[in-house]
Amino acid sequence: MNRRRSLSVFLCGLAATPGCRRQPDPSAASGEPAVVPAPAPPPVKDPEGLGLVPVDIDPAFEIRTITGLRPFRPAGFMVRREERDGKILVHNYGHGGGGMTLSWGSSHLATRQVESVSGVSCAVIGGGVMGLSTARLLQLRGAKVTLYTDQLPPETTSNVAGAQCWPVSVFDSSGRTPEFEAQYIEAAHFSFRYFQRLVSPRWGVRWGVRWIPNYYLGDRAQGSNWIDGPGGVLHDMQVGFKDFGPGEHIFPSTHARRFYTMMIEPSVYLPALLGEVQGAGAAIDIRRFANAEEVLRLPEQVIFNCTGLGARELFNDQELIPIKGQLSILMPQPQVNYNLISGPFYMFPRADGVVLGGTFNRNQWDLTPEDSVKKWVLEGQRAVFEQLRKNQQEFLAKK
Numbered sequence: 001m002n003r004r005r006s007l008s009v010f011l012c013g014l015a016a017t018p019g020c021r022r023q024p025d026p027s028a029a030s031g032e033p034a035v036v037p038a039p040a041p042p043p044v045k046d047p048e049g050l051g052l053v054p055v056d057i058d059p060a061f062e063i064r065t066i067t068g069l070r071p072f073r074p075a076g077f078m079v080r081r082e083e084r085d086g087k088i089l090v091h092n093y094g095h096g097g098g099g100m101t102l103s104w105g106s107s108h109l110a111t112r113q114v115e116s117v118s119g120v121s122c123a124v125i126g127g128g129v130m131g132l133s134t135a136r137l138l139q140l141r142g143a144k145v146t147l148y149t150d151q152l153p154p155e156t157t158s159n160v161a162g163a164q165c166w167p168v169s170v171f172d173s174s175g176r177t178p179e180f181e182a183q184y185i186e187a188a189h190f191s192f193r194y195f196q197r198l199v200s201p202r203w204g205v206r207w208g209v210r211w212i213p214n215y216y217l218g219d220r221a222q223g224s225n226w227i228d229g230p231g232g233v234l235h236d237m238q239v240g241f242k243d244f245g246p247g248e249h250i251f252p253s254t255h256a257r258r259f260y261t262m263m264i265e266p267s268v269y270l271p272a273l274l275g276e277v278q279g280a281g282a283a284i285d286i287r288r289f290a291n292a293e294e295v296l297r298l299p300e301q302v303i304f305n306c307t308g309l310g311a312r313e314l315f316n317d318q319e320l321i322p323i324k325g326q327l328s329i330l331m332p333q334p335q336v337n338y339n340l341i342s343g344p345f346y347m348f349p350r351a352d353g354v355v356l357g358g359t360f361n362r363n364q365w366d367l368t369p370e371d372s373v374k375k376w377v378l379e380g381q382r383a384v385f386e387q388l389r390k391n392q393q394e395f396l397a398k399k
């Protein structure tokens with residue numbers, strides 16, 4: 001399950017996505033009479049999406065293109081306690097494309113591995129979202145925290161995130177175990193409740209967290225999977241969930257699914273969280289660890305490893321791999337107030353710009369942005385929003 005998997009089919013007519021071809025009509029080849037599709041139901045008076053402002057995808061308004069490496073484990077993220085050289089070492093890393101979303105929940109599971117931390121000096125390694133959330137939860141339980149990291153916001157992978165608060169692209173379906181499933185469900189729900197306390201009005205001032213509708217487009221009814229849709233393990237978090245069939249919506253697809261999620265602005269949220277951790281007395285030590293032995297030589301008895309992709313080398317976890325993502329950001333368009341996910345593409349409107357993404361390249365370490373990918377994303381997204389605008393105009397003209 002990932003953001004891009006949803007419904008690439010409808011994009012075949014819109015963007016030349018690799019491997020995407022129109023299929024011949026099988027009934028024509030067999031000589032049987034072509035099946036006449038049932039007439040579309042009469043359009044509703046006020047179809048979903050009619051009032052949305054389409055994004056203006058104009059390359060002249062691109063402000064930056066960035067890349068990041070999602071720290072991905074096919075079997076899912078690692079929360080585990082071990083004892084080494086007389087120290088307690090708790091791992092909390094490998095959250096793939098859902099680390100911003102899972103941060104509070106996974107850090108809750110990690111800090112729970114140590115019964116009592118009140119008055120205890122704890123080391124947290126890593127200054128991304130996972131290290132900062134772990135540090136904060138430890139402080140709230142009375143621990144004295146020192147944060148060791150080679151990078152802090154805005155230089156972490158966490159700053160590159162979208163960041164839609166919906167934990168997908170976190171594991172491979174074939175790789176998950178019942179133990180991981182329980183961990184994932186608990187972490188997702190804990191985060192869902194925790195982030196709600198940080199929501200503020202008006203583009204999420206203070207924490208940069210706000211509610212927003214998401215639209216997932218497709219040419220087939222979307223049904224359910226293990227995570228979402230009726231019966232999915234996170235369906236209770238799909239606020240305002242509704243499927244729209246033909247004639248009920250204005251999007252350039254046959255079907256559209258809507259649900260609300262929170263949206264996190266990394267450029268607001270991460271400095272706010274860092275400030276909170278520092279304000280509560282955490283010491284910050286900027287340094288890079290070359291190996292696990294160096295980590296274990298720290299003076300603290302309790303150590304939390306929140307190093308994201310860094311854990312691969314530091315703790316020799318060969319299951320941890322990068323999934324490269326590239327995002328193009330356009331000038332902010334504050335009138336756009338919804339997320340749109342169509343085929344491989346996603347659009348998230350943020351205060352610092354309109355985020356256009358959709359690439360997931362496994363095992364790619366090279367962070368260089370690629371022009372061909374940028375062009376593919378911009379052209380694909382422009383086709384979607386031009387068609388949305390056209391549909392809206394045609395509907396209004398007929399009214």
Ligand SMILES: Cc1cc2nc3c(=O)[nH]c(=O)nc-3n(C[C@H](O)[C@H](O)[C@H](O)COP(=O)(O)OP(=O)(O)OC[C@H]3O[C@@H](n4cnc5c(N)ncnc54)[C@H](O)[C@@H]3O)c2cc1C
Nearest residue numbers: 068099100101126127128130151158162164289308310325
């Ligand atoms: C393009 C893209 C889009 C994304 N979109 C979303 C989204 O919409 N929603 C969502 O929830 N998530 C999203 N993510 C995923 C999310 O960004 C990650 O899962 C999350 O940032 C991981 O956080 P982290 O703290 O574990 O890692 P990081 O942010 O990478 O932090 C790791 C920290 O450890 C430190 N470190 C590492 N190695 C060492 C070492 N040897 N010594 C000292 N310090 C070390 C680093 O300096 C850094 O401070 C996206 C990611 C990308 C790349």
